[in-house]
Amino acid sequence: MQQNTRAISKVFSDFAEDFMKLPCSLTLELLKGNKTKLFYPVIDKKPRYDAEELSESQRFFVDYSFRMSLLNFFYTTGSFYICETPDSSLDISYEENAANIFIKYISSPNVLILTTNLNNTSFIKTIISKTKNKKILNLLKIGKVSEVQQKHEMLKKLSDELEVMCNA
Numbered sequence: 510m511q512q513n514t515r516a517i518s519k520v521f522s523d524f525a526e527d528f529m530k531l532p533c534s535l536t537l538e539l540l541k542g543n544k545t546k547l548f549y550p551v552i553d554k555k556p557r558y559d560a561e562e563l564s565e566s567q568r569f570f571v572d573y574s575f576r577m578s579l580l581n582f583f584y585t586t587g588s589f590y591i592c593e594t595p596d597s598s599l600d601i602s603y604e605e606n607a608a609n610i611f612i613k614y615i616s617s618p619n620v621l622i623l624t625t626n627l628n629n630t631s632f633i634k635t636i637i638s639k640t641k642n643k644k645i646l647n648l649l650k651i652g653k654v655s656e657v658q659q660k661h662e663m664l665k666k667l668s669d670e671l672e673v674m675c676n677a
Contacts, residue, residue, distance in 0.1 A: 513582075514535070514537045514548075516582060517535060517548075517578055517579065517582050518534045518535040518536075520577075520578035520581050520582055521533065521534065521535050521550075521574055521575055521578040522534050523578075523613065524573070524574035524577050524578055524610045524613065524614070525550070525552075525570070525571060525574040525575075525610075527606060527609050527610045527613060528567075528570040528574065528603065528606045528607055528609075528610050529552060529553075529567065529570070529606075530606065531552055531553040532551075532552075532553055532554060533550065533551065533552055533553075533571075533574075534550075534551045535548045535549065535550060535551065535575070536548070536549050536551050536556055537549075538556075548575065550563075550571045550575070552567075552571075557571075565598045566598040566599050566600070566603060566607075569595065569598055570595075570603075570607060570610065573592060573595060573610065574610065576590065577590060577610070577614045580614075580619070581614075581617065581619075586618065587617070587618030587619050587620060588619050588620075589619065589620035589621070589622060590614065590619065590620075590621055590622070591622040591623075592611075592621065592622070592623050592624070593624045594624055594625055594626055595607060595611070595623070595625075595632075596625055596626075596628070596630065596632040596633065597626060599630075599632065601630060601631075604630055604631050604632040604635070605631060605632075605635055607632060608631070608632050608633075608635035608636045608639075609635070611623065611636055612635075612636060612639050612640060615640060623636070627649075627664060627667050627668060627671070628667075629663065629667060633671060634671070634674065637671060637674045637675055638674065643675050644675065645671065645672055645675040645676075647668055647671075647672055649664070649665070649668045650668070650672075
């Protein structure tokens with residue numbers, strides 16, 4: 510059990526440290542007053558027993574890192590991960606870090622299905638520019654688009670730019 514915990518923690522560290530730029534690991538501890546064991550993140554050498562001990566974006570990316578580490582640990586062949594709008598809680602200083610953990614995940618034979626709200630940031634552009642074998646499903650071209658979206662020139666321009674990047 511300890512060997513598996515260390516192995517999962519190592520994979521978790523590889524993802525979480527790329528986002529946080531701090532030492533990250535997992536600890537497996539008994540839930541208070543119970544016989545159930547839970548993984549807890551250890552960020553900058555401090556166990557985080559409560560989600561409120563992390564910022565919103567840190568909570569999301571600790572969760573993403575944990576899920577991707579379990580997939581990488583348990584699957585010797587490729588797996589896939591579906592993630593909805595991971596960039597929604599990020600400030601600009603963490604966008605490239607966030608993009609890089611997803612790029613790391615798909616650098617092995619894994620598949621990532623990612624949705625994003627288009628905004629004029631580097632997150633999705635970084636992923637597209639550093640990834641091979643990418644496909645895009647542009648809902649602005651095939652979905653029901655609101656009148657606001659239809660009239661928004663910057664949105665159209667960004668949508669077209671990302672599509673060109675994916676098809677290059």
